[in-house]
Amino acid sequence: MSLDAYIAGLPKAELHLHIEGSLEPEQMFDFARRNRVSIPFDSVEAVRAAYDFSNLQDFLDIYYAGANVLLTEEDFHDLAFAYFRRAAADNVRHAEIFFDPQTHTDRGLPFGVVAEGLLAGMKRAERELGVSSKLILCFLRHLDEHAAFDALHQAGPWLDRIAGVGLDSSEVGHPPSKFERVFARAREMGLKLCAHAGEEGPPEYVREALDLLRIDRMDHGNRSMEDEALIERLAASQMTLTVCPLSNLKLCVVKDLRDHPVPEMLRRGLHVTLNSDDPAYFGGYVNDNYRRLAEAVGLTREQVTQLARNSFEGSFLDEREKAARLAEVEVYAAKSG
Numbered sequence: 439m440s441l442d443a444y445i446a447g448l449p450k451a452e453l454h455l456h457i458e459g460s461l462e463p464e465q466m467f468d469f470a471r472r473n474r475v476s477i478p479f480d481s482v483e484a485v486r487a488a489y490d491f492s493n494l495q496d497f498l499d500i501y502y503a504g505a506n507v508l509l510t511e512e513d514f515h516d517l518a519f520a521y522f523r524r525a526a527a528d529n530v531r532h533a534e535i536f537f538d539p540q541t542h543t544d545r546g547l548p549f550g551v552v553a554e555g556l557l558a559g560m561k562r563a564e565r566e567l568g569v570s571s572k573l574i575l576c577f578l579r580h581l582d583e584h585a586a587f588d589a590l591h592q593a594g595p596w597l598d599r600i601a602g603v604g605l606d607s608s609e610v611g612h613p614p615s616k617f618e619r620v621f622a623r624a625r626e627m628g629l630k631l632c633a634h635a636g637e638e639g640p641p642e643y644v645r646e647a648l649d650l651l652r653i654d655r656m657d658h659g660n661r662s663m664e665d666e667a668l669i670e671r672l673a674a675s676q677m678t679l680t681v682c683p684l685s686n687l688k689l690c691v692v693k694d695l696r697d698h699p700v701p702e703m704l705r706r707g708l709h710v711t712l713n714s715d716d717p718a719y720f721g722g723y724v725n726d727n728y729r730r731l732a733e734a735v736g737l738t739r740e741q742v743t744q745l746a747r748n749s750f751e752g753s754f755l756d757e758r759e760k761a762a763r764l765a766e767v768e769v770y771a772a773k774s775g
């Protein structure tokens with residue numbers, strides 16, 4: 439069996455996926471048409487041509503504009519279910535998806551329209567595709583602390599169906615320290631904590647995410663590799679890093695996939711996972727990330743299997759569910775060996 443075929447059938451979890459970043463250009467046109475919203479493109483090709491980014495902010499400007507076509511509960515349901523269908527085709531058995539409520543409530547949508555639509559799509563995916571999932575509310579870090587508290591407050595009626603909080607959007611200039619109090623509040627409420635750190639921001643931001651936000655999982659974390667003490671700390675604590683190779687390539691975090699830090703992260707014993715981030719914008723879903731990285735840096739089958747194990751271990755599933763999913767990985771690895 440080729441490594442590509444092995445990757446295709448390997449059971450895996452996706453832990454870093456912005457649901458708004460799964461909005462494919464075709465869907466953008468469908469939603470715009472049915473909601474009578476105008477978009478500044480005349481064809482799917484023109485949209486794809488605009489996806490040429492030189493940094494995170496370049497991408498975010500287009501990503502937030504794309505979200506304007508999402509208006510109804512049905513839109514959010516359809517967006518989520520389409521993602522799960524695509525993920526199921528990659529043998530993603532479990533996904534923990536981020537959403538950015540402030541992007542929508544700031545345009546006048548009720549929080550409940552977004553949450554109910556996404557939760558309905560998640561429920562249907564569990565029922566029809568057998569893909570389990572959890573929902574993570576991300577605070578936009580370019581906005582202030584008060585806005586983050588407001589988003590957490592608005593989430594109140596849905597908090598029994600929200601697994602955790604995250605921190606995304608423009609990193610540089612918006613350090614984790616800005617959100618220390620709202621993360622402390624989320625922790626008291628029993629929510630899991632994630633934060634994007636070290637995508638473009640310096641190792642100091644990674645340290646703040648660990649020490650001030652006290653995160654359970656780190657999104658990206660690439661620039662941790664510039665700091666020896668931080669590498670050792672991440673290895674010792676086995677902090678899960680949700681790394682996104684094709685995102686890193688498209689946003690120029692790495693110049694070439696051959697320079698990607700994952701092999702060094704694995705060599706240093708970091709608990710790394712592979713994820714798609716914003717697949718509609720970055721040119722690939724989970725299996726594309728595994729395959730393209732494996733090809734570029736020469737991952738072995740054993741390394742690929744370890745990445746899949748890590749994805750379940752790093753999830754917010756309970757220990758019994760984790761064990762069941764991990765057993766599926768071992769059965770697959772043994773059968774395909």
Ligand code: HPA
Binds near residue numbers: 456459494608637
């Ligand atoms: O990769 C990302 N980084 C920061 N914010 C984001 N929002 C969507 N994707 C990203």
Ligand SMILES: [Zn+2]
Binds near residue numbers: 454456606634657715
């Ligand atoms: Zn992200």
